[in-house]
Amino acid sequence: MTLLAHDRYCDQIAHQVAGLRAVVTSGTDLSATVPTCPDWSLEQLVRHMGGALRWVELLVRTRAQEHVPDERVPMHDGPEARGDAAALDAWLGETGEMVVGTLREAGPDAKVWGWAGTPSSGFWARRMTHEITVHRADATLTAGLPYDVAPDVAADALDEWLEIVEYIQRNVPHRAANEFHGPGRAIHLHATDTAPELNAEWIVELLEDGVAWRRGHERATVALRGPLTSVLLAFFRRLPLNSPELEIVGERELLEFWLERATFG
Incomplete structure (x- = not known):
């Protein structure tokens, strides 16, 4: 699968951080419960995301070759003051x-420890792009603000x-x-609002030897259809399947x- 350019991931992290900051300074109650992550308040969500970014920054800067505990990351937990939007x-x-x-x-090729079999800085640029893309959705849904994702980024998030x-x-x-594992059932994800050249359709098969997937348009046991951002959010359990912009066939x-079951990662 073709990845986005390294600079594209870096640009998107910057873009998504700006979007998350806009939520923090929007006047939304930082103690509000995040509906899609109900164990967290909005402030806890932001601190989690910022801490993850600082952890990755330390991994990449030091070219770490093993896992680094959170407590070794300076300012991992954020500012001491709680409920202070300006400090956050x-x-x-x-x-x-x-x-x-x-x-x-x-750059994308520096050797850095990674947990998914890809020990490089490029892995972390991609991982953090999609981590913050999804968590910004959590934050904007909490604040009742509009949310969208660039099509190439949304498609790559589903690939990842x-x-x-x-x-x-x-x-x-x-x-x-x-x-x-299963006897050949399949899920078809179909974005209905993208240019054909993006090929924003996926087939996910549950086979006897496990999951296999590919981009493409094929008949399946069930299809999830809708705008790409909505398909992304539904597949990440951020949007209910009965949302009016989604259609389920099969x-x-x-x-x-x-x-x-797809709750790990």
């Missing part, structure tokens, strides 16, 4: 500048998620992943089966 915004802004600068300096599912199934003992139970 400043910390997040500094975080974004740090991680984007470090990733640009490293399916690659993670494959990796977990093959390399990490996981009960839910093992349940994806055996809805298979799609629900997948979404209930």
Whole structure:
């Protein structure tokens, strides 16, 4: 699968950090519960995301060859003051500048520890792009603000998620992943609002030897159709399947089966 350019990932991290900062400074109650991550408040979500970015920045800058504990990351948990939007915004802004600068300096091929079999700085640029893309959705949904994603980024996010599912199934003992083995059922994801050259359609097969996927338009056991951003959010369990912009054709139970189990990564 063709990846986006390294600079595109770096640009998107900067863009998504700016979007997350806009939520922080929008006047939304930082103690509000995040509907799509109900164990977190909005402030906890932002601190989690900023901490992840700082962790990656340290990994890449030091060319770490093994996992680095969170407690070794300076300012990992954010500013001491709680409920202070200005302090949280400043910390997040500094975080974004740090991680984007470090990733640009490293380029995509620096050798860095990674957990999914791709030990490079490029892996982390891609991973953080999609981590913050999805968590910005959590934040904007909490704030009731509009949300969109560039089509190439949304499509790559779906590719990456399916690659993670494959990796977990093959390399990490996981009960839910093992349940994806099956007699040839398939899920078709179909974005209805993109240019044909993007090929924003996916076939996800649940076979006897595990999950296989590819881009393309084929008949399947169930199809999830709608605008690409909506398909992305639904497949990441951020948008209910009964949302009016989505259409499900075929055996809805298979799609629900997948979404209930694809909760790792």
